[in-house]
Amino acid sequence: MNDLIVIGGGFAGVTTARESALRGRSVLLLEARDRLGGRTWRADWNGSPVEYGGAWVHWHQPHTFSEITRAGLDVVVGDSASVAGWYVGEERRSGSVEQRDAIVRRGWDRFVDGVREALPVPHDPLRAIDKLARFDRLTIAERLDELKLSDEEGAVLTAELESLAHAPLQDAGAVSVLRWHALSGYSLELTQFTGGRVTIVGGTAALLDGVASGAPFERWLNAPVAAVTRRGDRVEVATRDGAELSARAAVVAVPLNALGAIEFTPPLSEDKQRAIALGQASRGIKIFIRARGEPTAHNSIRPGHPFGYLDTDWVNGDGSQQLIGFGADAARCDPDDLTAVQRELEAILPGYEVLDATSHDWLTDELSRGTWAIHRPGWYEHHHAAMQPAEGRVRLAGSDIADGWAGFIDGAIESGLRAGAWAAALA
Ligand SMILES: Cc1cc2nc3c(=O)[nH]c(=O)nc-3n(C[C@H](O)[C@H](O)[C@H](O)COP(=O)(O)OP(=O)(O)OC[C@H]3O[C@@H](n4cnc5c(N)ncnc54)[C@H](O)[C@@H]3O)c2cc1C
Numbered sequence: 001m002n003d004l005i006v007i008g009g010g011f012a013g014v015t016t017a018r019e020s021a022l023r024g025r026s027v028l029l030l031e032a033r034d035r036l037g038g039r040t041w042r043a044d045w046n047g048s049p050v051e052y053g054g055a056w057v058h059w060h061q062p063h064t065f066s067e068i069t070r071a072g073l074d075v076v077v078g079d080s081a082s083v084a085g086w087y088v089g090e091e092r093r094s095g096s097v098e099q100r101d102a103i104v105r106r107g108w109d110r111f112v113d114g115v116r117e118a119l120p121v122p123h124d125p126l127r128a129i130d131k132l133a134r135f136d137r138l139t140i141a142e143r144l145d146e147l148k149l150s151d152e153e154g155a156v157l158t159a160e161l162e163s164l165a166h167a168p169l170q171d172a173g174a175v176s177v178l179r180w181h182a183l184s185g186y187s188l189e190l191t192q193f194t195g196g197r198v199t200i201v202g203g204t205a206a207l208l209d210g211v212a213s214g215a216p217f218e219r220w221l222n223a224p225v226a227a228v229t230r231r232g233d234r235v236e237v238a239t240r241d242g243a244e245l246s247a248r249a250a251v252v253a254v255p256l257n258a259l260g261a262i263e264f265t266p267p268l269s270e271d272k273q274r275a276i277a278l279g280q281a282s283r284g285i286k287i288f289i290r291a292r293g294e295p296t297a298h299n300s301i302r303p304g305h306p307f308g309y310l311d312t313d314w315v316n317g318d319g320s321q322q323l324i325g326f327g328a329d330a331a332r333c334d335p336d337d338l339t340a341v342q343r344e345l346e347a348i349l350p351g352y353e354v355l356d357a358t359s360h361d362w363l364t365d366e367l368s369r370g371t372w373a374i375h376r377p378g379w380y381e382h383h384h385a386a387m388q389p390a391e392g393r394v395r396l397a398g399s400d401i402a403d404g405w406a407g408f409i410d411g412a413i414e415s416g417l418r419a420g421a422w423a424a425a426l427a
Contacts (some may be wrong), residue, residue: 001128001234001246001247002026002028002218002245003020003026003027004026004249004423005027005029005030005235005245005250006027006028006217006256007029007030007225007250007253007254008032008125008397008398009029009037009221009251010038010039010253010412011037011038011040011208011412011416012397012412012413012415012416012419013038014036014208014211014212015412015417016416016419016420017212017418018214019421019422019423019424020217020421020423022215023420023421023424024318024424024426027217027218028217028218028220028245029218030219030220030223030237031221031222032222032223032367032398033221033222033367035221039053039255039359039362039371040053040054040055040204040205040409041053041204042203042204043207048202049203051199051203052206053204053360053362054204054372054408054409056196056197056199056202057075057198057409058190058197059299060185060194061409062404062410063410064270064405064408064409064410064413067210067211071206071211073108073152073207073210074201074202075200076198078196078197078199080197080298081097081312082296082297083296083297083298083299084096084097084100084299085146085300085349086155086301087155088152088350089155089306101188103156104157104160104188106149107149107153107154107156107278109258110148111143112178112186112188113134115135115178115181116182117131118134119132119179119182120177123183124386124403125380125384125403126384129240129365132380132381133174135174135178136175136379136380137377137378138169138409139171139172139377140165140169140176143224144158144161145159145415156391158304159301159309162303162309162328163301163309163328164195165280165328165374166372167283167328167329168283168328169328171281172280172281172282172374172376173375173376173377173378173379174277176281176373177316180194180195180278183404183405196369198274204218207409211413223239224239224241225237226262226263227238227240227263228250228262228263228265230266230391230392230393230394231293233393234246234248235247235250235392235393238292248269248426249393249394249423249426250393250394251341251395251423252393252396252421253397253415253416253419254367254398255367255369255370255371255400256276256400257279257280257369257400259396260276260279261366268391268397271386271393272386272396274382274386274388275379275386278376279370279376280370280373280374280375280379281375281376282333282370282372282374283328283330283363283375284329285307285326285330285332285359286322286326287335287349287359288322288325288334288357288358289322289323289341289345289356290354290356291320291345291349291354291355292319292321292353294321295315295321296312298312298349300346300349303347305327306329306332307348308325308326308328308345309325310323310324310328311325315329330361330364331363335357335358335359336357338354338362372399372407372408373399373411374407384401387399395422397411399411402414402415
């Protein structure tokens with residue numbers, strides 16, 4: 001019998017396993033997919049690596065950066081676009097990124113007004129919950145309605161928020177973005193920077209390898225877990241294909257929106273069940289487009305567009321370029337329908353010819369059912385605390401329930417550090 005079974009091999013599960021193994025515990029990690037990494041996935045597309053899931057990191061993300069140092073990895077800081085585009089109704093305007101940011105800032109400053117008091121210690125989101133509750137009750141759409149913005153301010157802020165929230169603004173809780181701002185030193189500039197400028201040399205796969213090789217633990221791929229049963233001083237785990245395993249403790253590090261597929265006996269607390277039923281709201285797309293046209297690095301935004309935040313990743317020698325787009329609803333864009341992608345590209349960045357496109361649909365993927373955690377209204381007031389305590393020898397982990405950078409690789413590592421230490425102390 002192992003000391004610990006970890007269910008889920010994303011950054012949270014792998015960090016949990018490493019931490020526990022480092023303390024001398026025997027660990028078995030069960031992962032449903034044929035690979036580790038979960039919502040980070042670096043794979044080849046047209047001969048170049050792309051990150052279908054999480055990609056960007058920042059030195060303001062303490063757990064991630066500590067692991068980058070530990071693994072001896074380096075980072076690359078991407079260039080800013082040379083032309084910014086934005087839409088007000090049907091009219092396309094363009095200028096420098098700085099000019100557009102000046103417009104964004106006018107709305108942003110009002111959007112985040114009060115967040116310093118509501119999140120005075122961003123890695124402890126409940127520290128001032130009495131003040132945070134006012135924001136926690138609002139969707140982003142409701143928060144926007146409280147602000148008096150001009151048409152242009154409203155259009156650019158809405159487009160920015162749709163890309164950050166990766167969800168329809170009437171579903172996403174306002175705190176999901178306010179938190180990001182607080183964690184980024186209460187700065188718009190850093191919020192944009194933490195979300196999209198710094199990548200790891202070798203990608204997320206290199207970082208994951210660094211964590212996973214930090215201590216020996218056994219791992220099974222293609223091992224989806226169906227049930228977790230607490231029995232006295234051990235935990236029994238059944239996989240969907242009938243394997244029955246037991247350990248002194250179990251950490252369940254699967255996405256919030258995938259937790260409902262695992263049967264817990266006895267059932268998890270009612271508070272946890274309510275949080276799982278609520279889930280998180282992200283349902284967006286991250287699409288890669290290869291296009292031919294002017295060899296200029298663009299950043300274009302348009303509210304309500306299927307990929308309304310579109311950035312040049314790089315420009316090739318032949319003038320073609322790779323673009324990365326983010327949109328609030330993956331169901332609104334099929335990357336395989338190049339005619340539709342061309343039509344939509346024309347509506348945000350006119351004059352470019354689509355050569356190819358790709359994306360992973362994290363929304364219909366039953367092992368994620370969403371992208372980065374974007375909590376719904378009421379999460380912090382009613383649900384966040386309930387997800388933290390262990391129930392007997394079973395504990396949940398994952399970026400979606402992290403204290404700090406929930407919804408980021410950093411939150412996954414933070415949560416894994418806590419869960420691994422908990423399990424090692426218990427076993
Ligand atoms: C499109 C996209 C872009 C993103 N961009 C960024 C970014 O730029 N920077 C950043 O920091 N973060 C980003 N994120 C978020 C980040 O990738 C995640 O928050 C983080 O990787 C989640 O880690 P995790 O271990 O908590 O969950 P996951 O990575 O989802 O790992 C959970 C694992 O559990 C497995 N699993 C599920 N059910 C079962 C089961 N029944 N049995 C066994 N295994 C199961 C899954 O297959 C998965 O491997 C992005 C995410 C997406 C999707």
